[in-house]
Amino acid sequence: MNIEELLHQVDFFLITEANVTHTGDERGYEFLDRYQTELESMSKKIKCIRMDLKGECTFSTTDPDILHSNEQKIRDGFRKLIELQHNDIVISCDADEVLFRARVKHLLTRIRKSPSDTKSYRLRLHQVIFRLNYLWKDCNFQGPVICRASYFMAQDSPQWRYEGSRTFRKSGTHFSWVMPVDEMVKKISRYSHRVENSKFATHALLSSAVNEKKYIFEPDRKFSIVEKRSFKEKCYPPSLEKFLPLFPEEVKP
Numbered sequence: 001m002n003i004e005e006l007l008h009q010v011d012f013f014l015i016t017e018a019n020v021t022h023t024g025d026e027r028g029y030e031f032l033d034r035y036q037t038e039l040e041s042m043s044k045k046i047k048c049i050r051m052d053l054k055g056e057c058t059f060s061t062t063d064p065d066i067l068h069s070n071e072q073k074i075r076d077g078f079r080k081l082i083e084l085q086h087n088d089i090v091i092s093c094d095a096d097e098v099l100f101r102a103r104v105k106h107l108l109t110r111i112r113k114s115p116s117d118t119k120s121y122r123l124r125l126h127q128v129i130f131r132l133n134y135l136w137k138d139c140n141f142q143g144p145v146i147c148r149a150s151y152f153m154a155q156d157s158p159q160w161r162y163e164g165s166r167t168f169r170k171s172g173t174h175f176s177w178v179m180p181v182d183e184m185v186k187k188i189s190r191y192s193h194r195v196e197n198s199k200f201a202t203h204a205l206l207s208s209a210v211n212e213k214k215y216i217f218e219p220d221r222k223f224s225i226v227e228k229r230s231f232k233e234k235c236y237p238p239s240l241e242k243f244l245p246l247f248p249e250e251v252k253p
Contacts, residue, residue: 001243002097002099003043003046004239005104005238005239006091006099007043007045009104012045014049015032015039015048015049016049016078017029017031017032017048017049017050018051019051019054020053020054020056020057022067022068023059023061023189023190024057024058024059024066024067026054029050032048049081051074051077053077057070057073058070061195062195068192071192072159075158076159079153084149086117086149087148088148088149089146090152090160091144092145092146092161093161093172094144096175097125097144097173097174097175098172098175098239098240099172099237100171100172100238107121107123107171111146118148118150118151120145120151121145121165121166121167122143122144122161122163122167123142123143123144123167123172124140124141124167124171125141125142125170125171125172125173125174126170126172126174127139127173127174128173128235129215130177130178130209130213130251131210131252132175132178132251132252133228133252134213134225134228135227135228136176136215136223136224137224138222138224142162143161144161144171145162145164147160147164151164173235173236173237173240178247178251180248180250181203182203184201185201185206188200188201213225231244
């Protein structure tokens with residue numbers, strides 16, 4: 001969906017994958033082994049980057065600081081494989097964050113006109129969770145950025161997200177935990193919040209959370225779900241309907 005939305009807005013579209021998890025455990029290039037040829041055949045602009053981070057990340061399943069440090073190294077790993085200039089504009093988002101073409105075009109215009117050479121915008125997104133038609137209406141998620149590279153290159157441990165001037169209008173959709181329950185269990189075992197969330201990594205608990213619309217990771221947090229009836233609503237990227245057949249049936253209405 002991001003390729004469909006943004007390919008004509010950028011000079012290069014980078015798809016990155018590391019050969020370690022947030023726990024520092026070694027893994028194969030599972031995504032790129034399967035899809036790299038297909039993706040790169042779509043456009044000469046698309047470049048797939050395999051980041052070899054073995055030996056740079058520390059293994060731990062119990063220390064949150066180590067897990068988050070590994071996560072940061074994975075986010076920043078692309079810089080070793082491309083020549084990035086300080087005045088380059090970088091759009092940085094995770095694979096489950098899809099940005100709206102019109103909003104990106106607008107923000108690119110603003111950042112090019114900005115007198116600051118270290119400008120960054122932090123983007124607010126709609127939050128879809130568990131199933132494609134579950135909109136978490138009282139979530140104020142902010143993660144991806146559109147920035148001058150200099151903003152993060154000046155930092156010792158850049159995350160390439162979460163920082164900059166907050167935008168008011170929502171600029172995309174975060175498809176959070178929109179995956180089969182078995183994949184949720186697998187994700188918890190490998191990602192940076194493993195320590196605090198490993199107790200939820202059972203098929204029964206996660207299935208219950210989906211079916212009962214509960215956010216079990218933070219039970220005291222407001223969690224109001226609206227079931228959307230149409231994928232044409234403004235909370236979705238226009239490209240969703242085109243790629244709807246690629247989603248597993250378990251996450252569809």
